[in-house]
Amino acid sequence: MKYQLNPAIETFLLLTLPRWGKKQKKEAIKALDDFGINGTAFYAANYSILEGFFAAFASRKVDTEGGEFIENLSDELALSLIDLIFLHPEWLEDFSAVPDEKVHETILKAFSDLLETSDDVVDALQASGLPDKAKWQITALLQQPRQRIGVVVDAINANLPAFEHAYAKLEPEIRLLLEQLEEQVRKGNLPDVVEQALKINPDARIVPSLVSALGVIVFDGLCVVGLLISKVFAGQDEGFSKTEAILAAKALNDAHRLEILAALKTEELYNLEIARMLDLTPATTSHHMSALLSAGFVEGSLKDGKTYYRLCPEGIQRYRAWLESSFL
Numbered sequence: 001m002k003y004q005l006n007p008a009i010e011t012f013l014l015l016t017l018p019r020w021g022k023k024q025k026k027e028a029i030k031a032l033d034d035f036g037i038n039g040t041a042f043y044a045a046n047y048s049i050l051e052g053f054f055a056a057f058a059s060r061k062v063d064t065e066g067g068e069f070i071e072n073l074s075d076e077l078a079l080s081l082i083d084l085i086f087l088h089p090e091w092l093e094d095f096s097a098v099p100d101e102k103v104h105e106t107i108l109k110a111f112s113d114l115l116e117t118s119d120d121v122v123d124a125l126q127a128s129g130l131p132d133k134a135k136w137q138i139t140a141l142l143q144q145p146r147q148r149i150g151v152v153v154d155a156i157n158a159n160l161p162a163f164e165h166a167y168a169k170l171e172p173e174i175r176l177l178l179e180q181l182e183e184q185v186r187k188g189n190l191p192d193v194v195e196q197a198l199k200i201n202p203d204a205r206i207v208p209s210l211v212s213a214l215g216v217i218v219f220d221g222l223c224v225v226g227l228l229i230s231k232v233f234a235g236q237d238e239g240f241s242k243t244e245a246i247l248a249a250k251a252l253n254d255a256h257r258l259e260i261l262a263a264l265k266t267e268e269l270y271n272l273e274i275a276r277m278l279d280l281t282p283a284t285t286s287h288h289m290s291a292l293l294s295a296g297f298v299e300g301s302l303k304d305g306k307t308y309y310r311l312c313p314e315g316i317q318r319y320r321a322w323l324e325s326s327f328l
Helices: 007-016 022-034 039-046 048-060 065-071 075-087 090-097 100-114 121-127 132-143 145-187 192-200 242-252 255-264 271-278 282-295 313-327
Strands: 205-209 216-218 222-226 298-303 306-311
Touching: 007 065, 007 075, 007 145, 007 205, 022 039, 048 145, 065 145, 075 090, 075 100, 075 132, 075 145, 075 222, 090 145, 100 121, 100 132, 100 145, 121 132, 132 145, 145 205, 192 216, 192 222, 192 282, 192 298, 242 255, 242 282, 242 313, 255 271, 255 282, 255 298, 255 306, 271 282, 271 306, 282 298
Parallel strands: 205 222
Antiparallel strands: 216 222, 298 306
């Protein structure tokens, strides 16, 4: 089978949320409702595998200093660490063999790229629109990269057996979802939200995830695709599914996003250019671009380490056609 769960990434994600309870169920149903589907019904039909996966992992979970550190990470730092874990599997094999200078250089470059700066990273971080928690945690990581990456690596390695136990418990159900993903890739039938993400970096490797079941997250080297996302968009065709139509309507329900679309009508722009043009923080701009990408109104591509955005006429025409066929 071509596509497999990445043990290190799944273990890391499980450690960010080491339990699945009523709060997580409520949040998942709300997220599903926001997609325009019956969240309660979808959860009942599809989420038993996720509940079982978390329960099996928790039964073998090893408590470590790094596990507590990972559980309290900001979303921004957690996403950056996923990329680093994927790009540097040698860290998990023998982190002690990696020179201090190499660790520091790698971390510094990662956050220079994130903040799109060639200046002092700490200064750029403080001036960014990232939440205070993320600023504090990233600053601490920059100050003690070996110590903090070391405890993350130790936590992942200590809990890989717990992941393997959870996978074995649910293997038939997981393999079925992986086979469905492989078939969709083979037929070129991935949901548009995944296709749009892959257009940003066509060379990105698809990494399926059960823990991030509804996620579509693109990095430099990988695109994490949630194994339940296709079920949300089931039935899409050349027109718009109900889910896509709701995402599109929500994407247009913001004045800044309309300004962004107007600006992209005449030229390609990258995140910081859009942020400066509209006097927004980079984090806020990224949020807006994510919504427009998910709706299919813009597409992006990597150039010189930056993601440049442009209008996607086909996506706009599809939404226009759906509106006309539905209401006129």
